[in-house]
Amino acid sequence: MKVLIVSNDRDYIKKAKEIYEDADAALSVESAEIMLNKKKYDFIVSDLVKESFNGYAVKKLEEEKEKKGIRPLRQEVIAVYSFKGGVGKTTLVKTLLESLEKDIKVLVVDLNFHDGGSDLSFTLDLPVLPHIGMWLKERTKKSFFENLIEYKPNVSILQSPPKRSLVSGITERDIDEIMRLARSKFDVIIFDLPNEFNEIVKAALDNATKIVVLSKGTEGEFARMKEFPYEFLTVFVKPEKGFKNYVKLLNLKYKVVSNLSKEIDAVCEFIFS
Known part of the structure; x- marks a missing residue:
């Protein structure tokens, strides 16, 4: 920091x-x-x-x-990542933004670009417009804040578009600019990332103060963790038997939960400590 x-x-x-x-x-x-x-x-x-x-x-x-409860002690940029789909990234992002204290200003940046829209948009029942592709047309400060969705009084979302083609021109510099603008207003910025490793994802990871990896503890995930060039915290959700052998081998900082929604306080304490 x-x-x-x-x-x-x-x-x-x-x-x-x-x-x-x-x-x-x-x-x-x-x-x-x-x-x-x-x-x-x-x-x-x-x-x-x-x-x-x-x-x-x-x-x-x-x-x-004055900070109490689930509250970061500094401005945090949290990247939520995984090495495979279906591990609960959307659930973690949703429970995180709903668990932080109400006077904390939160921005969620959804970089899950898929045709048909992202899981987060469906889960939060967001309108189709606006989305990040609309900001990319102008790339101005005014356009950035106009194209955020106010999910709650303290939570805004820069959502993924319904078609991947609408963000075909996005670059690493755009991610850096999003960060510059977001830092001027928000206390916590959360990147919801796809289980890919491309230049856009790398730019988000480079800007993060903390990277949280969700995992089921499979052998394939551990193989990718070994090659991952960042420090990260791991939240295992109902991991497979024998996962601790890999944890010890990779010297991971981790938390094990059986239900993200019900154990979100423990997860938040793990992330923000």
Whole structure:
């Protein structure tokens, strides 16, 4: 996690560094602008600027002290991934967005591009329009926020289109731009990813602060895990017998559940700890 502290109060900077040990510090707004042009950050902590600055979300130290329950301690970008279909990614995304505290602003980015629409759109009963393909026509900040679906007052969704051809021009840079825009408004950004490994998926994984892999603990999944070039957390849902042999071999950080919906509190604690 990369955090920039913007303050001319050295006591404030000291307190902020107690929470964000590896954070950089800028003593003025002008210095912050220079640093933001040279380096990417996840968000800003400041007593000088409010709400957003140069496209980055701004946090207050007091916000960290008030957090309770299922609440991330920082701005999180969570990529939900799997090495095979039918393991429960859609269920996890749905239960995650519904379990976070109501004052946490959440954006779900659905990158499951399939003809006929995605499982998430069906599960949440979303309208066909708008979708990510509509933003790609203009690629502007205004168009981005206009094409989000408000699922709940604190939850927005950038949904997959009904046809894959509608996003045929999407690039890795578009994923980076989605992240830049999303960070200015949302506390938690969730990528719902297909069980593929292409340049778009890789761009989402590169932007994630945490990658959560769902698995049934099959031999084929472990073979792909071994080649996966990222650190990740694994949630096993009713895994096959003998899965612990592979877990030990790959030194995985994992949680085992029998029902994602009923055990979502334990899963959230595992993910956000």
